[in-house]
Amino acid sequence: MKLIPDADSARFREEARTWLEENVPREPRPSGGEALKEFDQEWQRRQFAGGWAGIDWDVEYGGRGLSLLEQVVWYEELVRAGAPRESVFAVAFGHAGPTLIMRGNEQQKEFYLPRILRGETPWSQGFSEPGSGSDLASLSTRAVVDGDELVVTGSKIWTSYGEYGDYGEVLVRTNPEAQKHKGITWLIMPMHLPGIDIRPIRSIDGFPHNCEVFYDEVRVPLANVVDRVDNGWSVAMSTLSAERGPGFLDHRLSYIRAVDDLIEVARDNGRLRDPAIADRLAQARAATAALRSMAYYQVTSTTKGAQPGPETTAIRTFFVQVQQEVARLALDIVDTAVLEWSHTTREWLADFSATIAGGTIDIQRNVIGERVMGLPR
Incomplete structure (x- = not known):
């Protein structure tokens, strides 16, 4: 399958862009506590009311049943609009909901899926x-x-x-x-x-x-x-296969915007005149462009219920490396401003866990070596 824009997708992009410009929260996301949950629930309820909840879920399950191309467009526009990237509904939409759709019985689907869509149950x-x-x-x-x-x-x-x-x-x-x-x-x-x-x-x-x-x-x-x-191991593999789909695209695509923003910061504070910084920004921009291509390949090769293949591990390994490199680069660009608590500082600290979460980077490299390159255990 190829992601080739056409007139219909252009109209859809305009529809999505207009709605997001009018509805994306502009206030900062709270850092924790009940206020954070309420913020994420309100944003989810707003998407549901606007017809944008569960865009990849079939209509019979309350979703919008959008085509793969339309889903990609939606996530591109989410990133462009600066929509919240994190949510307490990440597991509900990224794992639980798709798993119930693939493997749950009708009673489970009927009870749990609408409550996720309406922003009621993280x-x-x-x-x-x-x-x-x-x-x-x-x-x-x-x-x-x-x-x-x-x-x-x-x-x-x-x-x-x-x-x-x-x-x-x-x-x-x-x-x-x-x-x-x-x-x-x-x-x-x-x-x-x-x-x-x-x-x-x-x-x-x-x-x-x-x-x-x-x-x-x-x-x-x-x-x-x-x-x-x-039979839970088989179900768990269906759960993990959901990570191959478009639902995680905004995380991958957000790093292109992050690097573009860093280029502007470096231009404004003069750090772009440093050849080493300019070179690292160019490398980061190339890496995020490659990451986007990998992400598009991943979602277009996905079939419903398919088990995750070794290419998923390779893409994830590359992604977390890019994640940490961009966070470190951001620190060097903001320079002494890093001494103040900010989004840049928090991202750098949070991204230390990127090479551990979901299986350590060493385990992932072993998988690549054994299953992709045919190396001995």
Whole structure:
């Protein structure tokens, strides 16, 4: 599939641009607490009311069912308009919703999907554990069937948006005797049940991106199992395949705008006259252009329900490297202004985790070496 603009996509771009110019929040996003959740919910409700929620979801699930080209245009315009790039709905739209569409039953789709679209229920992601990070299949949080319920005991860490999620996508081990990729179940976890203890982890940038979550004999209905008990690894692969789609495009494309903004800052404060800075900006601009091409390739090669391929790992590895390089370059361009707390400082601090989150960079390189280059383990 090729992304070739035509007259219809040009009209659609104008429609999207006009709506975004009139509706993108201009006030700063709060740094945490209930105010942050309310800000993100209001922005999501505004998109829903305007007909822009779930643009890639089929109409039967309440989405807009836009073509791939229209989805790409939308995310390009989101970046151009300076729309909020982060949201407590990131897991709901990036993981949980697509997973339910692909693998959930009709009752689950009917109940959970509209609440996501309307901005009512953020989700968190409960995959990683203290002893199971990059090796996700080694997770040990237990769930025992008791009548029509699962009783969950264990803990998770680096639970994205755990402080804000009303529901969580949680992987639990339901058959400890099976091979480690077997006997895992994908569970919809209501995050306000008795026995759940959520402890926010405040990162070096001052924001609680993640949480520790402890489960002490938490009773969850078997009706909350997605697909079936013990088949959660397959469901989790469907979850991760959603990262190949357009829903994460704005993160990739935002770095082109970030570098263009840095060029203007360097021009205004005189740093562009430094040949070393000018050279690094040129390299960053080339890298972000390459990243855009990779992102477009990734979304055009995606098919519904397809498992993530090794090219996904290569693109993600390149992306996080660009992410950190641009953050470091921004510090050098603003020079002594970095001593004051600002968006630039926060981004640099936050991006230290980029090569750890979602599997360390070393694990990703091993995957590339073994599955792409055919190197021995």
